Amino acid sequence: MKKISILLSLSAQMLSQSALAGDMNSGVTPKTKWSLVNTLSIGPSWQNNGHQQTFYIAPEIEKTYTANSSTNTLADGEFFLGVQKNLPRQLQGQLGLAFGIAGNAKLAGNIWDDANPQFDNYTYAYKVNHMHLALKGKLLADRGYWLMPWISGSLGVGFNHAYSFSNTPTIFEAIPNANFSSNTETAFTYTLGVGVQRILNPHWQAGIGYEYADWGKSQLGRALGQTLNSGLSLNHLYTNGFLINLTHIA
Amino acid sequence: MSFSLKIFKTLLSVVLFSMYSIGNAGAPVWTFEPLTPTTISILPNGTATVQYRVTNQSNKPHTLMMQPIQGISQVTTGLGVCGNPFALAGKASCVLTLQINGSQINNSISNEPLVCQIGSTNQCYRPAKANVLNITKIIITVSGSPLALIPNGATGTLTVNNVSQDVTATNITSNFSGTALNGNVTETGNTCVSLAPGSSCTLTYTPGTNLVSQTAFTIQGDNANAVTAAIGIYIATLTSGTTNAGTASIVLVGTGLDAIWSALVPIFSVTVDNQTSCDEEATYLLSQFNINTIWTQTGQTNTGWAPTGNEPTTFSYQKCVRLCTNFDYMPPVFCTNLVLVS
Numbered sequence: 001m002k003k004i005s006i007l008l009s010l011s012a013q014m015l016s017q018s019a020l021a022g023d024m025n026s027g028v029t030p031k032t033k034w035s036l037v038n039t040l041s042i043g044p045s046w047q048n049n050g051h052q053q054t055f056y057i058a059p060e061i062e063k064t065y066t067a068n069s070s071t072n073t074l075a076d077g078e079f080f081l082g083v084q085k086n087l088p089r090q091l092q093g094q095l096g097l098a099f100g101i102a103g104n105a106k107l108a109g110n111i112w113d114d115a116n117p118q119f120d121n122y123t124y125a126y127k128v129n130h131m132h133l134a135l136k137g138k139l140l141a142d143r144g145y146w147l148m149p150w151i152s153g154s155l156g157v158g159f160n161h162a163y164s165f166s167n168t169p170t171i172f173e174a175i176p177n178a179n180f181s182s183n184t185e186t187a188f189t190y191t192l193g194v195g196v197q198r199i200l201n202p203h204w205q206a207g208i209g210y211e212y213a214d215w216g217k218s219q220l221g222r223a224l225g226q227t228l229n230s231g232l233s234l235n236h237l238y239t240n241g242f243l244i245n246l247t248h249i250a
Numbered sequence: 251m252s253f254s255l256k257i258f259k260t261l262l263s264v265v266l267f268s269m270y271s272i273g274n275a276g277a278p279v280w281t282f283e284p285l286t287p288t289t290i291s292i293l294p295n296g297t298a299t300v301q302y303r304v305t306n307q308s309n310k311p312h313t314l315m316m317q318p319i320q321g322i323s324q325v326t327t328g329l330g331v332c333g334n335p336f337a338l339a340g341k342a343s344c345v346l347t348l349q350i351n352g353s354q355i356n357n358s359i360s361n362e363p364l365v366c367q368i369g370s371t372n373q374c375y376r377p378a379k380a381n382v383l384n385i386t387k388i389i390i391t392v393s394g395s396p397l398a399l400i401p402n403g404a405t406g407t408l409t410v411n412n413v414s415q416d417v418t419a420t421n422i423t424s425n426f427s428g429t430a431l432n433g434n435v436t437e438t439g440n441t442c443v444s445l446a447p448g449s450s451c452t453l454t455y456t457p458g459t460n461l462v463s464q465t466a467f468t469i470q471g472d473n474a475n476a477v478t479a480a481i482g483i484y485i486a487t488l489t490s491g492t493t494n495a496g497t498a499s500i501v502l503v504g505t506g507l508d509a510i511w512s513a514l515v516p517i518f519s520v521t522v523d524n525q526t527s528c529d530e531e532a533t534y535l536l537s538q539f540n541i542n543t544i545w546t547q548t549g550q551t552n553t554g555w556a557p558t559g560n561e562p563t564t565f566s567y568q569k570c571v572r573l574c575t576n577f578d579y580m581p582p583v584f585c586t587n588l589v590l591v592s
Binding site: 057058059060061062113114116118119120121170171172173174175177178223224225226227 | 276277278279281307308310311312313364366367368369370371372373374375376377378379
């Protein structure tokens with residue numbers, strides 16, 4: 001979060017400097033009308049870890065699910081459709097709807113029976129994939145330089161599908177548990193982004209940016225024979241991505 | 251950083267890593283200590299009992315229940331015997347007693363029993379790999395073993411019996427691979443391609459030229475248990491041995507005994523008293539006597555082995571006896587098979 005704050009602060013500073021610079025030559029012809037804009041962004045993302053959870057799944061059956069510390073790379077993409085308008089102080093604003101989709105976040109760890117590390121007898125793994133539909137805004141500073149800095153943010157609804165839970169005994173004596181069932185959670189999601197892009201011609205722009213996303217809540221369903229609580233859950237699943245974008249402005 | 255501090259840090263790292271490794275080794279929440287053998291071959295109408303001491307290794311209480319197994323019932327009466335279900339406080343234990351009923355077992359049982367937290371299959375454990383139940387239902391048995399053959403001599407047969415009531419055993423053959431018999435004995439006859447319940451068939455063996463001491467091998471069918479039989483190829487073979495009501499006179503009947511006699515005065519060895527079979531040569535207690543002093547041989551050309559009057563006046567029943575060549579007590583010494591004298 002600290003890195004994100006620094007990046008966002010720098011971007012905001014760049015944008016404010018652009019605004020204070022006044023009417024310098026712009027790379028594109030200023031448009032006072034609303035223009036239709038659409039952007040395709042794709043690139044790799046890195047998920048953060050899950051976290052350790054302890055709960056009863058039935059009377060006298062309490063288990064701790066630890067979280068492995070390794071991060072996982074996944075594909076990330078977004079299509080943005082909106083409008084753009086030139087704003088005062090050499091700023092351009094975009095507002096519209098973003099549809100995002102991400103590959104499988106893979107979460108794994110160990111299972112301690114009786115919530116006791118002495119009985120560290122299983123490993124587990126499952127996946128979460130994510131889609132979202134969000135209201136997204138983007139602010140670009142066009143000071144006529146080779147690159148335009150921008151910041152973005154979105155708020156919306158996400159659909160997190162947790163699935164393919166499996167558990168594997170690590171000792172012969174332990175018998176595999178029933179697997180948690182798949183489940184899709186509808187959750188509040190948001191993104192924050194910062195980056196640069198270059199004007200290729202009056203209609204096309206390309207760039208790269210960093211995007212921090214919170215997918216919101218994900219949760220597995222109950223396992224067969226489970227009578228208490230639900231499956232593993234995460235209130236937040238954070239990703240950090242570097243996305244290349246291609247923008248068309250009508 | 252001082253040298254001693256570096257050493258301290260290194261040692262601390264090793265200790266912490268060891269603790270981490272131990273902590274991640276895993277351990278069953280409840281364990282099974284076998285109190286009886288757990289690998290059992292059971293006849294179709296037989297019964298057997300297996301017991302485990304089940305111990306809750308956790309500090310938390312657990313109420314447990316064994317998962318049902320076809321052909322196995324849990325005995326729940328007796329001091330310290332686990333009930334069904336059974337509650338174990340932290341670190342407590344009880345004896346899980348299992349009654350195995352051969353008539354209710356369809357085939358074989360392995361990797362059991364599973365004992366789970368009651369009401370759920372989300373916390374179940376079984377015994378360690380060396381201690382799981384391994385129950386094999388006997389379908390075939392073998393009679394005529396151990397079989398004694400003479401190099402390049404006559405063939406011998408073993409009889410295979412299907413003791414099941416409803417299973418037809420198929421493709422029963424001998425497996426010599428990995429044994430000293432491989433290449434020295436050939437299965438030259440087999441009437442055991444399909445063996446109906448309650449029926450018998452024969453396997454015929456032809457010896458080669460080499461001597462082979464008594465060696466175990468397996469006989470198995472496609473759908474039948476493996477049974478162990480044994481064949482030896484000896485310089486001569488004994489087929490029976492009798493003594494006359496406790497007197498010192500022993501009569502041994504065999505084949506090829508000339509080979510023993512021609513090597514000067516034979517010696518013989520006996521087992522301890524009260525044997526019932528001569529299957530395991532390793533148990534024999536070797537003693538040496540002058541054969542001329544105590545016995546008679548019949549059935550072969552040499553008949554001069556008569557008591558001299560110097561022999562012991564009694565001979566205990568139920569001893570396993572064999573004859574060996576005697577090159578003035580110098581090796582090599584060749585022996586017959588063992589025969590039970592009764």
